Every structure is written in structure tokens, then in C-alpha cells.
Amino acid sequence: MGKYYYCLVNGKLKQSTINKGFFSKNPIVWSARLATGLFGLTTCPSGNRGPKGPGEVILAIGEAGLQDLVRLGFVPCPTCRPEETTAFRFESIRELVRAEYGLSSMKEFADKTALPYDARRVRWEEILPRIGRVPSRIYLPSGLSPQRVLAFRRRINSLRPMIRRYTAPVLGYYSRSASGHVFIEYRSAE
Numbered sequence: 001m002g003k004y005y006y007c008l009v010n011g012k013l014k015q016s017t018i019n020k021g022f023f024s025k026n027p028i029v030w031s032a033r034l035a036t037g038l039f040g041l042t043t044c045p046s047g048n049r050g051p052k053g054p055g056e057v058i059l060a061i062g063e064a065g066l067q068d069l070v071r072l073g074f075v076p077c078p079t080c081r082p083e084e085t086t087a088f089r090f091e092s093i094r095e096l097v098r099a100e101y102g103l104s105s106m107k108e109f110a111d112k113t114a115l116p117y118d119a120r121r122v123r124w125e126e127i128l129p130r131i132g133r134v135p136s137r138i139y140l141p142s143g144l145s146p147q148r149v150l151a152f153r154r155r156i157n158s159l160r161p162m163i164r165r166y167t168a169p170v171l172g173y174y175s176r177s178a179s180g181h182v183f184i185e186y187r188s189a190e
């Protein structure tokens, strides 16, 4: 049996075997990393470094998949820049982006100062019960108060009864340092 991931098909996450046949049938595949709330290309060098598996990454196909990912709260990855590929048609998500974020251009949508990293945007309630597990880490913005971190932890915890293989995620943020990017954990009282 090949490797499988959950793939958005008609707006629903479906377990799909990922092999050569999958990619030849679906020339345009987007990959979304749950931990960061970013989506991009399946060849993304940044995405390929981290852990990978059906609890870490979901896939989406073509224009409909792009719309689904935006609806689920994912924003473009600044490393592989999916918005610069010809398969990315901003027209197909323009209304969603305007309604959700009040932004009107692809440039703003991809700009991390206009729309910063924040995995709290992800519609976890729709995704985690379906895939039955939780990513090991979740990247929140830096500088959150303990109350806000706790609120997010409670949001994820509340899904526990609906998640087959629940493991509490480590919550933290990316920090730019002299040695590159490091993950810093938010330590909370709960």
C-alpha cells in the first residue's frame, strides 16, 4: 500500500493514496502544512524538512482545492510562493480573500506583514475530527499573552472527543535568530 494523505475532494477531506498515478491524474496539487497554516507546492524545500504524514499535511487539487484551502484558513508559503505559479489563479479566490481578510490583491494576500503567520486562522474544527489526529506542533504568532495561548489550547482540547488519535500539540512560535529560525514553545499553566 502506498503512502496516504488526506486530500480535499469537493470540499471534503478524503483519504487518498499518494503515488505516481495520483500525480499524473492530478497535475496541480497543493500541499498545506497544518502546523504553520501555510500552503504551497508539494516540492517546497521548507515543507520537506519537517515531519510529514497524514497528521501534518493535507493536500488539495487544482482550482477547487485552492478555494478549499483558503476557506480553511491557509495562506501562501513564503518559501515556495505558490501565488507565483501559473496554476494559482487569484480570480478564483478573490472573493474569499476579500470576505475573510478585507484584502483585494494577490500581493497583499501573500504579504506576511499584511497577513502574518497565525495558525489560529485554520479551521481546526473542520479538519482534525476528519483526519483523526493532531499535528505535533502548532505555530502561533509571537508575543501572545498567556490567556490567548490558553484560549487556543482549550479550543484544540475541546475537539479531543472527536479525534481518534489525540495527542496534545506543542504550541509555540517561530523566532528569527542569528542561527536562523527556531521554534520556541509557549509554556502555559495548563
Ligand SMILES: [Zn+2]
Pocket: 039, 040, 041, 044, 045, 046, 047, 077, 078, 079, 080, 081
Ligand atoms: Zn512552501
